[in-house]
Amino acid sequence: MSIFTDPRWGEAWTHLPDYLGNHVRVSVTALALGLAVSFPLAIAARNHPLSRGVLLGLASIVQTVPGLALLALFYPLLLALASLTLGWFGFGFSAFGFLPAVLALALYSMLPVLRNTITGLNGVDPALLEAAQGVGMTPRQSLVSVELPLALPVIMAGIRTAAVWVIGTATLSTPIGQTSLGNYIFAGLQTQNWVFVLFGCFASAVLALAVDQLLALVENGIRNRSRLRTALGGAGIAALVAATLVPAVARAPSNYIVGAKTFTEQYILSALIAERLRSEGLSATSREGLGSNVIFDALASNEVDVYVDYSGTLWANQFHHTDVRPRAELLGELKDVLAMQNITLFGELGFENAYALVMPKTRADQLGIRSIADLVSRAGTMSIAGDYEFFSRPEWAGLQKAYGLSFRAQRQMQPDFMYAAVASGEVDVIAGYTSDGLIKKYDLVVLDDPKHAIPPYDAILLVAPKRTGDRVLIEALRPLVGAIDVKLMREANLRATSSGASPEEVARWLWEEIGRRK
Amino acid sequence: MPTAPMIAYDHVGKSFDGGQGGKRVVAVDDVSLAVADGEFLAIVGGSGSGKTTLLRLANRLIDADAGRITIEGEDVRAADPVGLRRRIGYVFQSGALFPHISVAGNIGITPKLLGTPPKEISARVDELLDLVRLDRAQHRDRLPQELSGGQRQRVGVARALAAKPRIVLMDEPFGALDPLTRDALGDDYRALHHKLGLTTVMITHDMTEAILLADRIAVMRAGRLLAQGTPAELSESTDAYVMELLRTPRRQAERLGALLPRDGAA
Numbered sequence: 001m002s003i004f005t006d007p008r009w010g011e012a013w014t015h016l017p018d019y020l021g022n023h024v025r026v027s028v029t030a031l032a033l034g035l036a037v038s039f040p041l042a043i044a045a046r047n048h049p050l051s052r053g054v055l056l057g058l059a060s061i062v063q064t065v066p067g068l069a070l071l072a073l074f075y076p077l078l079l080a081l082a083s084l085t086l087g088w089f090g091f092g093f094s095a096f097g098f099l100p101a102v103l104a105l106a107l108y109s110m111l112p113v114l115r116n117t118i119t120g121l122n123g124v125d126p127a128l129l130e131a132a133q134g135v136g137m138t139p140r141q142s143l144v145s146v147e148l149p150l151a152l153p154v155i156m157a158g159i160r161t162a163a164v165w166v167i168g169t170a171t172l173s174t175p176i177g178q179t180s181l182g183n184y185i186f187a188g189l190q191t192q193n194w195v196f197v198l199f200g201c202f203a204s205a206v207l208a209l210a211v212d213q214l215l216a217l218v219e220n221g222i223r224n225r226s227r228l229r230t231a232l233g234g235a236g237i238a239a240l241v242a243a244t245l246v247p248a249v250a251r252a253p254s255n256y257i258v259g260a261k262t263f264t265e266q267y268i269l270s271a272l273i274a275e276r277l278r279s280e281g282l283s284a285t286s287r288e289g290l291g292s293n294v295i296f297d298a299l300a301s302n303e304v305d306v307y308v309d310y311s312g313t314l315w316a317n318q319f320h321h322t323d324v325r326p327r328a329e330l331l332g333e334l335k336d337v338l339a340m341q342n343i344t345l346f347g348e349l350g351f352e353n354a355y356a357l358v359m360p361k362t363r364a365d366q367l368g369i370r371s372i373a374d375l376v377s378r379a380g381t382m383s384i385a386g387d388y389e390f391f392s393r394p395e396w397a398g399l400q401k402a403y404g405l406s407f408r409a410q411r412q413m414q415p416d417f418m419y420a421a422v423a424s425g426e427v428d429v430i431a432g433y434t435s436d437g438l439i440k441k442y443d444l445v446v447l448d449d450p451k452h453a454i455p456p457y458d459a460i461l462l463v464a465p466k467r468t469g470d471r472v473l474i475e476a477l478r479p480l481v482g483a484i485d486v487k488l489m490r491e492a493n494l495r496a497t498s499s500g501a502s503p504e505e506v507a508r509w510l511w512e513e514i515g516r517r518k
Numbered sequence: 519m520p521t522a523p524m525i526a527y528d529h530v531g532k533s534f535d536g537g538q539g540g541k542r543v544v545a546v547d548d549v550s551l552a553v554a555d556g557e558f559l560a561i562v563g564g565s566g567s568g569k570t571t572l573l574r575l576a577n578r579l580i581d582a583d584a585g586r587i588t589i590e591g592e593d594v595r596a597a598d599p600v601g602l603r604r605r606i607g608y609v610f611q612s613g614a615l616f617p618h619i620s621v622a623g624n625i626g627i628t629p630k631l632l633g634t635p636p637k638e639i640s641a642r643v644d645e646l647l648d649l650v651r652l653d654r655a656q657h658r659d660r661l662p663q664e665l666s667g668g669q670r671q672r673v674g675v676a677r678a679l680a681a682k683p684r685i686v687l688m689d690e691p692f693g694a695l696d697p698l699t700r701d702a703l704g705d706d707y708r709a710l711h712h713k714l715g716l717t718t719v720m721i722t723h724d725m726t727e728a729i730l731l732a733d734r735i736a737v738m739r740a741g742r743l744l745a746q747g748t749p750a751e752l753s754e755s756t757d758a759y760v761m762e763l764l765r766t767p768r769r770q771a772e773r774l775g776a777l778l779p780r781d782g783a784a
Binding site for chain 1: 577579600601603604608610611612614615616617618627628631632677681
């Protein structure tokens with residue numbers, strides 16, 4: 001199958017109006033806001049060295065914060081603010097998606113505009129400033145008819161840089177719930193769908209270039225006093241914005257939002273749930289690629305109606321427990337705590353996606369290793385690899401404590417590469433995920449945990465407060481409870497990452513399998 | 519007839535920050551000077567003599583620390599600086615034309631700021647182009663960088679005259695031009711000065727230019743006014759610096775007289 005005839009291109013196209021439209025909307029709003037704030041600030045501060053320094057310093061600091069972190073930081077910030085305004089003034093606002101993305105991106109756009117406006121204005125020949133004064137201009141007239149026109153090329157260069165940055169960085173707003181061209185990239189990276197990754201990168205690059213060139217046209221028009229060019233550039237930008245707004249307006253708003261975190265299994269499960277809802281006659285959309293904390297808060301505040309989480313994740317990350325409880329006890333307690341927030345723990349899907357120590361089956365058989373306890377005596381000569389967070393998680397501390405484990409070396413790896421690394425013998429053991437399809441692919445074995453050092457990670461269906469007692473939703477979800485065992489989930493995950501099937505296709509396959517097994 | 523002077527400096531002083539060791543630099547030190555209506559005064563001095571500061575004080579590009587300055591009898595401190603500048607023409611060193619604005623736009627700028635209707639401005643621009651001897655059709659819509667240095671300074675003069683001022687201040691207007699252009703422009707301006715009944719204060723570091731163009735010359739050094747008077751009066755001065763300034767034009771005149779036979783010259 002050639003890369004050009006890959007059917008996933010067609011699928012990518014069908015998402016384009018939605019993703020591109022949202023991307024343009026969030027970028028343009030952020031850029032407009034950023035300009036509206038930084039332009040007057042730059043003009044006000046240009047002749048005051050102290051405020052100029054403070055302003056540029058702050059903007060530079062913002063710029064050093066990685067885009068993803070900046071976007072992620074705005075979410076809890078707004079969430080706290082929303083709960084404050086709700087408490088004090090009786091109204092809240094959505095801290096999910098559009099608003100935090102716009103604010104973070106606007107902040108991100110400020111540095112080039114501030115710096116270039118100040119540099120441009122301060123670069124105007126002092127002799128001309130004196131001439132402006134000398135012919136009888138007021139400071140405002142001098143600014144408008146001499147300083148700004150002369151600084152225009154430098155200012156426009158700043159605006160263009162800001163536009164390109166914002167459009168590029170907006171791809172990172174997917175995890176905080178803002179649909180963008182980043183949805184292609186996040187989904188593609190997780191499901192190893194390189195067509196999606198390429199498509200997303202290409203689309204955002206084309207958008208950035210197009211906006212940059214249209215702004216250049218406007219600049220050129222202003223500079224050469226060509227109304228035609230200014231109007232063409234302006235019309236081009238207006239047309240771009242309008243074109244991306246039309247499909248969004250035309251499309252009926254969806255009733256049910258199904259959330260998905262940023263990994264393959266979540267994409268499949270959200271597609272499955274959305275499909276279930278549709279088959280019950282409900283309209284449903286997936287909101288994919290959400291950060292782990294973002295998605296829970298979004299559910300709690302009714303921005304997301306339903307999604308799949310894992311008991312251990314909620315236990316440790318959301319409710320900050322450090323102790324490990326037996327499965328049933330943990331689930332029971334979780335159900336009670338969630339109920340206090342009016343969140344329904346609807347049921348378990350039937351599998352766990354837990355951390356587990358994994359090694360090649362043949363090697364384990366050779367060495368007679370079945371459980372982690374068997375590993376202890378050999379660990380001193382072995383190396384272990386885990387994902388970027390594993391070694392700082394309570395599970396690892398728990399494992400070391402419970403079994404007295406001590407490895408020769410430990411390495412951090414991108415999860416997808418971990419499995420290949422252990423299969424090829426580059427590392428001896430990995431901290432993998434029990435439902436990962438690659439366990440099947442590489443013929444690996446999950447070691448038992450007889451001391452229950454790793455908490456249970458049952459996949460559970462969570463339902464938002466406002467959907468409590470929603471009969472149709474319940475009917476749609478009921479067939480999924482207890483219906484997916486770990487083998488089936490592994491198979492589904494493997495299909496999504498290696499066969500090139502989209503999450504939707506895998507979800508359909510999964511639903512057929514569920515039907516067959518009943 | 520003892521009419522009130524057009525411009526009068528009365529014990530004016532001005533100093534700036536930024537001297538060595540945090541000391542203030544005295545730019546203008548207790549200067550008193552009067553310019554009569556219709557007079558062409560040249561202020562001569564070396565760099566740092568305070569001559570440019572003295573000029574800028576007149577239209578409040580800078581405000582004085584001490585003393586009193588009057589324009590047409592009115593204390594400049596009581597005047598609105600923007601309005602004051604609009605009624606005083608100012609020719610800047612090397613033109614200082616706005617590079618993004620056409621020749622016509624540059625010339626018409628002060629009338630535009632004063633709210634003159636565009637049609638009148640347009641007619642005035644044509645009139646001024648004629649006055650400074652630039653071809654209307656050829657130069658009107660050009661940008662300043664397309665002009666030669668001399669043409670640019672003609673536009674600078676036209677811009678200063680656009681709002682029909684009675685006073686024109688000139689800051690080394692012809693300093694950066696080649697000798698021929700400089701001579702032609704100086705003569706042309708001198709003619710305009712008479713024709714329009716202007717009062718002109720011109721700054722120059724070139725005593726020869728001052729003698730040839732001005733009615734009266736003021737000599738400045740280290741912020742102080744050393745001497746003032748007609749060229750003839752100055753030549754009587756016993757001040758060493760004034761004598762030194764006059765030595766160059768004298769020697770040039772003698773040598774030119776010797777080298778160029780009077781008869782036979784065109």
